[in-house]
Amino acid sequence: MDLSVMSLGELQKLKTRTEKEIESRSKKQRGQALDEIKSIVAKYGLKLDDVMGKPAARKSRNGAAKAVAKPAKKSPAILYRHPQNPQFTWAGGRGRRPQWIKDWEASGRSLDEARVTNG
Numbered sequence: 194m195d196l197s198v199m200s201l202g203e204l205q206k207l208k209t210r211t212e213k214e215i216e217s218r219s220k221k222q223r224g225q226a227l228d229e230i231k232s233i234v235a236k237y238g239l240k241l242d243d244v245m246g247k248p249a250a251r252k253s254r255n256g257a258a259k260a261v262a263k264p265a266k267k268s269p270a271i272l273y274r275h276p277q278n279p280q281f282t283w284a285g286g287r288g289r290r291p292q293w294i295k296d297w298e299a300s301g302r303s304l305d306e307a308r309v310t311n312g
């Protein structure tokens with residue numbers, strides 16, 4: 194097929210037909226692959242979670258699936274506490290500085306003065 198002799202309209206029609214054919218063959222190929230996978234899974238008595246590597250849900254005594262709990266996120270350790278108002282704390286270095294820290298430094302105080310000491 195010599196594309197150089199084709200008009201722009203003919204090329205666009207060819208492009209459209211080609212894209213449709215590619216999509217059709219891709220769907221057919223994916224369907225065939227899925228059928229093969231289903232056949233293999235059935236042959237060996239597997240479940241989709243076994244194949245995909247997802248952890249299976251634990252079962253309770255009555256056979257119902259239990260949800261697997263995610264570990265709770267740990268709060269960052271407090272590094273700074275306002276000496277006059279202990280309600281104001283900051284973990285330091287995470288996110289923006291709180292306004293009380295900005296005010297503290299603006300008044301000429303050292304951040305070390307507000308540092309929490311362990312002991």
